[in-house]
Amino acid sequence: MSNRYAVILAAGQGTRMKSKLYKVLHPVCGKPMVQHVVDQIEKLNIQEIVTIIGHGAEAVQLQLGEKSKYAFQEKQLGTAHAVMQAKEALDGKEGVTIVVCGDTPLIKAETIDALFKHHQEMSAKATVLTAVIDDPTGYGRIIRNKDGLVEKIVEHKDATEAERAVNEINTGTYCFDNRALFESLEHVSNENVQGEYYLPDVIEILKKQGEVVTAYKTEDFQETLGVNDRIALAEAEQIMRTRINKSHMKNGVSLIDPSNTYIDADVEIGQDTIIYPGTIIKGKTVIGEDCRIGPNTEIDSCHVGNVTVIRQSVAHQSSIGSHVNIGPFAHIRPASNIHDEVKVGNFVEIKKAEFGKGSKASHLSYIGDAEVGSNVNIGCGSITVNYDGKNKFLTKIEDDVFVGCNSNLVAPVIIGKGSYIAAGSTITKNVPSDALSIARARQVNKENYVQKLNLKK
16 A cells, blocks of 8 residues: 555635634534544544644644644645645655645545545546535536546636536545655646636646546535535534434434434443433533433533433533432533532532532532532532632531531531531531531520511501
8 A cells, every 4th residue: 555645725714704713723513624634534544644734823733733744834825835835744755645625524534545545546646536416506527538537627617518517526635646746736837817826737737747637426525515604614513413413323322302412523422321402512521321411411521421310401521420410400510520329409510529429419509629528418508618719728528428408618628527517507617527516606586576676667
């Protein structure tokens, strides 16, 4: 097998997006478009990836990191000019180079691999990835000769009526013999209305040299969709979401209403988990088997164990164990670690806290900056008072503690193992193990007091 290289075109600003965010960094199902492209290319045996950057160069490099080398295109003077920026990295190397746009997030590794293989089987110097569509208006047409090879690529505006009737179009993705590519780029002219250097001109140069130029037709035009505006971005999102949801269902996950379920590209879900409508699962979330998620639940970058239920709740950047019951209307904030067999009930908020095995906070509580042991009961309306206006402090609740309703645990404070906190207490000092702590004013009843008030009216 020949060496394989990839050039990703990602230098454009994307003015039609009308955005401060550079085009290729717009996310589709939680991942920037250019990242989708790189991730698919990485699945193949690629020796070197070179990303052409320009607008938003630093942001693109920050996103892709060491997955790619980079070449800077100072002025955007066309696709051929963009590829020329990779000359220093790739010129003179033996092998095959794929050129793909960074705004085609739907392209699959399988299609790229098939393009490579077709190119080599045909002993071609260039291969165009094509697709057949019902309405090819605006696309360059692929005109084949009697042998099925590419005779030429004709832009819509330049095509004759007969050529416009052809519905096989150029997708803008190509394979080239690497040496032939960079030799031909030296001869590309910018003598056109836009004054730019166009990559399809390389096809014409190779044809004139008598080289083999072929085309590989993908069966799925949607894969080749280029995103140039918000309308196309929404279309790509919908296609990707459908693809993701079908993949999970094929792997044994039940989606009650796939059209109203939103799962990011890197999410993993175990068998026999059921996802209910209105659920959003984002980031690198991993959900185990036999879980029940939703309805109307948002989970972002969490690890969820097996047989856990999360209903109408929000959880971000946290670990949630197995046999856990969360919600409805709970909020698990970042850096929380919810252990197995925990119950987090309605209107409970947990932030940056360890919550031990078998412990419960059934309703209306705030647990922040805390270490909660196992088999602890947090009564309704109880909170850890963790913030003095400047600094956060730790509350430590040891195993088997019972915290009565409407209690305030003013940090820093330690509640010893097996102790009881009386309802309505405000605890400001450490509580020994197995103690009963009461911190509230003694009740005073003033009989007939209301009658005295009425006499004064």
